[in-house]
Amino acid sequence: MSIEKNDEDLFTLVWLGDSCGETQFGMKKFINKFTNLNALKEYIIDKPNSSIIVIISDSIPFDGTSFVDSPQICAVYNEKLVCLYSLSEMFSTADKYLKNQQEETKKTSDQSCISKILSIARKYWFLVGLAFSICMAYIFPNLGKTGGYIRSEWTVKYGCVILVFFLSGLSLRTRQLAKEILHIRFHILIQIYSLIVIPVLVYYLTLFLSNTSMNKTLLFGMIIMASTSTTISSNVIMTKNALGNEYAALLNAILGNILGIFLSPAMILFFMKNSMFDYLSNTNNEKQKLDYGHVIKNLTLTVLLPLFIGQIIHLLWAKKIMDIREKFHFSELSSLALLTLVWSVFCTCFSTGSFKTIGTQDLIILMLIDLVIYLFFSSFIFILTRLPIPYWQFSEKDSIAIMFCSASKTLAMGISVINALYGNTNQALTGLLSLPLIMYHAEQLIIGAIQVVLLKNWIKNKLKDNTNIQSTNENEVKTDELEIINVEP
Secondary structure, three states: OOOOOOOOOOOEEEEEOOOOOHHHHOOOOOOEEEOOHHHHHHHHHOOOOOOEEEEEOOOOOOOHHHHOOOOOEEEEEOOOOOEEEEOHHHHHHHHHHHHHHHHHHHHHHHHHHHHHHHHHHHHOHHHHHHHHHHHHHHHOHHHHOOOOOOOHHHHOOOHHHHHHHHHHHHHOOHHHHHHHOOOHHHHHHHHHHHHHHHHHHHHHHHHHHOOOOOOHHHHHHHHHHHHOOOOOOHHHHHHHHOOOOHHHHHHHHHHHHHHHHHHHHHHHHHHOOOHHHHHHHOOOOHHHOOOHHHHHHHHHHHHHHHHHHHHHHHHHOHHHHHHHHHHHOHHHHHHHHHHHHHHHHHHHHHHHOHHHHOOHHHHHHHHHHHHHHHHHHHHHHHHHHOOOOOOOOOOHHHHHHHHHHHHOOOHHHHHHHHHHHHOOOOHHHHHHHHHHHHHHHHHHHHHHHHHHHHHHHHHHHHHHHHHHHHHHHHHHHHHHHHHHHHHOO
């Protein structure tokens, strides 16, 4: 008798024992499970034409004579799949069937595992791409370094930044934001918290950390990271996924990035006046001396102008642009441009040996500090907006938008500011200053994904509670109406 792998109806698998341990020997789940032999025999009485394979638990003593009077039972195996009993003409067929089932289950399990890995990779593809970009920069540093084969100081550091903000301008749905413009209290809170409170507090944190052995360039990189504006896409996506106020988040992303062009460099240059960071403001070329006007000019050309042009095009041909955006996946293109920017920065770092100046301990501490900064500032502003103070407390949806917009920091703007500050005058310094921001960006995406799940459940529970309360109130009203009707003459 031959047997094919896909012939699943040839035999019926039955488990006999107290607990089913099918997973330990890689079999598909048993449909029929019995704790004693009598129950099994009652089951097979109604199945005279069935071919049954019994897997018997080690906890049940085996007695071969118990199965002789049941011709439906073709074979009996123990938990280790050793044959204990079999009809002579069915032994090879049953044995082959079990092996096929094991192979099929293993194959399905492997496919399921691969599918899960691919699903996670698709969901967090930016983080995977970030790791890949850094690895490629380490392997081929000369390709993307400043002054390298592709002249990344022009093609990447300008080209990619311009592309990111041009695509952002094309994608911004400003007409849908009109109703959020008058939400003044909301906007002021986010911008003050993001562009003033966080930078100042992180600045004082770095002053405290400067008394330790931690690398001073990394500390100033933390100040730059804290001084940048909010992200223009990820915080909106996370707000939307968490059922928050998406349009308010989008409006503040636009507002924050425009204000950030002027405020971020001003804050950074102000903090740089501290004598601890004097070496950062010294350059070999007097013409390249750091000044606010030069930085603003650079950011206007690479950030504000592309954003403005993209928005004008969007307003003129909104429908066509929306179709093109969906077709060419503008969001993914922007992320790829960011990854290219990160790759170029790390190429320069590896080629100049910048990372040799910092130890593993500093990197671990930096990672932990970035994590604490994001968790603290996002949690604090969320709690602050939910304080039950009259005329202050924000709605649940607004609180979510405020949290994501306030604590998130943009990678594109941050690297643009660093490039505007130093250009190509100090390649090693540029890479080190970017490191805290790159780490922070990765961590805010990871923690943000967890926050989205928690906040989404919170909103759903709130809506459910409100629905139940409303339903209860309606029932009470109906009851009152009935009572009124009943007492009326």
